[in-house]
Amino acid sequence: MSRFKLEPTASMMGASMSWRRVFPGRTDQIPLARQFAMFLFAETSIASDVGFVVTELASNAVRHTRSGQQGGRFTVELVLGGLAYVGVSDLGGGGYPTVRHDPLGCPIESEGGRGLRAVSQLAAMLGVHGSPSEGHTVWADLLCVDKPYEDPPLATSVTPAA
Numbered sequence: 001m002s003r004f005k006l007e008p009t010a011s012m013m014g015a016s017m018s019w020r021r022v023f024p025g026r027t028d029q030i031p032l033a034r035q036f037a038m039f040l041f042a043e044t045s046i047a048s049d050v051g052f053v054v055t056e057l058a059s060n061a062v063r064h065t066r067s068g069q070q071g072g073r074f075t076v077e078l079v080l081g082g083l084a085y086v087g088v089s090d091l092g093g094g095g096y097p098t099v100r101h102d103p104l105g106c107p108i109e110s111e112g113g114r115g116l117r118a119v120s121q122l123a124a125m126l127g128v129h130g131s132p133s134e135g136h137t138v139w140a141d142l143l144c145v146d147k148p149y150e151d152p153p154l155a156t157s158v159t160p161a162a
């Protein structure tokens with residue numbers, strides 16, 4: 001087991017604010033997650049974009065994973081900064097989050113597959129980590145021009161854990 005812990009540097013501490021909230025994995029919680037995110041980003045110009053992304057990612061968690069089953073939950077993480085972060089973690093159990101691109105720019109006739117594609121078009125970056133067994137976190141970075149963007153710190157101090 002690692003005996004090291006990460007300590008935030010001064011620039012990490014001052015650069016942004018972050019929130020994390022767990023919601024029961026039910027469809028009636030999706031509007032609440034959206035409102036939670038929009039409230040926190042209310043002073044920015046990307047509040048509705050953040051609300052949209054939370055809605056799409058939370059909907060996927062409830063619809064496509066164990067988060068939507070009895071007793072399930074999903075977690076929303078938000079970071080407000082020059083590059084805003086929106087992440088939704090689920091309980092896995094389904095497949096893999098997949099961005100379905102429309103080939104040759106033709107609209108897709110079938111239902112579905114629009115959510116992650118729309119998020120990818122809105123986001124500066126879209127990513128996934130995790131696995132079907134442990135659950136995925138699907139995240140998006142959104143440029144927030146209202147907030148000065150700070151480059152991430154080049155180095156993080158590492159000290160032995162007590």
Ligand SMILES: Nc1ncnc2c1ncn2[C@@H]1O[C@H](COP(=O)(O)OP(=O)(O)OP(=O)(O)O)[C@@H](O)[C@H]1O
Pocket residue numbers: 060061064065090092094095096097098099100111112113114115116117136138
């Ligand atoms: N969190 C997730 N865990 C596992 N699979 C996922 C997850 N999110 C999305 N997927 C998979 O990726 C596919 C594409 O997701 P996407 O949100 O683009 O479309 P959709 O949810 O099927 O339909 P909609 O257009 O209503 O959003 C889904 O059909 C599903 O198979």
Ligand SMILES: [Mg+2]
Pocket residue numbers: 056059060113114115116
């Ligand atoms: Mg979807």
